[in-house]
């Protein structure tokens with residue numbers, strides 16, 4: 001294990017990367033390391049004023065490669081904490097290739113994935129929570145998940161972890177003193193264990209709880225639509241997809257015929273699962289009413305059970321209502337435009353069958369009730385507006401580890417063992433912010449990054 005500031009991995013090479021995707025009007029190349037200033041001075045004709053964009057030409061000897069904007073950030077006030085420059089080039093493949101060749105010839109090396117953020121961490125410019133947040137922000141697909149990542153980038157979670165660490169460190173030093181004077185102090189210190197650890201335990205408990213609820217904000221909630229053939233499942237899928245223009249991807253899921261589509265429901269990322277089944281309504285399995293979607297429903301965060309509201313509830317509908325017992329479900333009574341009275345009667349009957357489930361009376365045809373349904377679904381899944389503090393699996397796992405160690409410490413009757421457990425909890429917490437880290441952990445975190453960040 002190493003610690004930031006005490007055992008820095010020294011980084012002396014200068015690396016560069018294209019930070020924007022190819023094909024845009026502008027291509028940004030950024031570089032970090034000690035060669036940045038001399039190399040920029042040797043290839044760029046413009047005036048180099050610190051942190052100010054200036055216009056000039058990039059030349060290789062007498063050959064002009066591009067006219068561009070360049071900016072130089074001197075260490076330590078840069079993203080990585082080292083000397084850095086950025087070039088805003090014309091976004092052509094030929095220009096980017098020529099400039100990259102020139103930089104390689106000047107002794108710069110291509111940056112591996114995540115290298116810039118890794119250096120920012122190693123130079124103490126950010127902790128690991130913030131580095132994780134950079135990646136989460138880049139991957140954010142909805143406004144809500146971006147906001148959660150931004151909060152972490154600003155250090156919200158880091159500050160709360162540090163506060164817990166402070167409490168434990170204070171208590172740790174009391175324990176240390178008791179180890180030096182066992183007879184006089186052991187009983188006294190042991191009696192103070194619950195008082196010292198319970199606030200930290202309670203704070204960890206609420207952060208872990210927050211993390212579990214907010215997993216949805218990052219990964220998206222799994223939503224499954226079920227219902228009898230012809231109830232209007234595909235129509236609902238299409239209505240929901242039209243609901244929000246922020247459709248992110250459409251890709252094949254884990255098995256050949258399960259298709260997921262991502263959408264944003266009132267800012268909450270949602271994965272609509274088994275849309276393949278919905279689209280192939282001629283599927284014989286669907287026809288007998290045990291669609292694949294129903295199997296998916298068992299592991300869904302939210303189920304939408306679509307019912308044809310233009311006719312009275314059928315035995316098939318009641319069967320499906322029974323199957324959803326124990327699931328978080330909204331009964332969606334569709335085709336309200338055809339027979340509004342019948343739809344309302346169906347809603348009443350469904351509420352009587354299961355009082356705890358939400359209902360929504362809609363028409364996919366006229367889109368009446370669709371917005372309201374989307375809001376209901378988001379509210380049921382929603383992890384309170386703005387309340388996302390923890391969204392990262394790694395952080396949750398380490399907090400759970402720290403909490404388990406502190407819980408064990410509560411039951412110990414020797415200051416030695418309590419001391420060890422508190423130290424072990426502190427070590428888990430240090431792994432969150434990166435106060436202690438291993439090369440392997442850094443590789444795991446930064447290999448998820450894109451090149452150029």
Ligand code: GDP
Pocket residue numbers: 227228229230231232233234235236278281334335336337338362363364365366
């Ligand atoms: P699925 O088999 O459950 O996927 O049902 P579909 O979405 O294919 O819909 C079955 C039929 O009902 C289609 O002919 C749709 O046009 C029709 N339909 C779906 N929703 C509505 C609605 O709200 N109003 C009316 N009038 N027809 C609808």
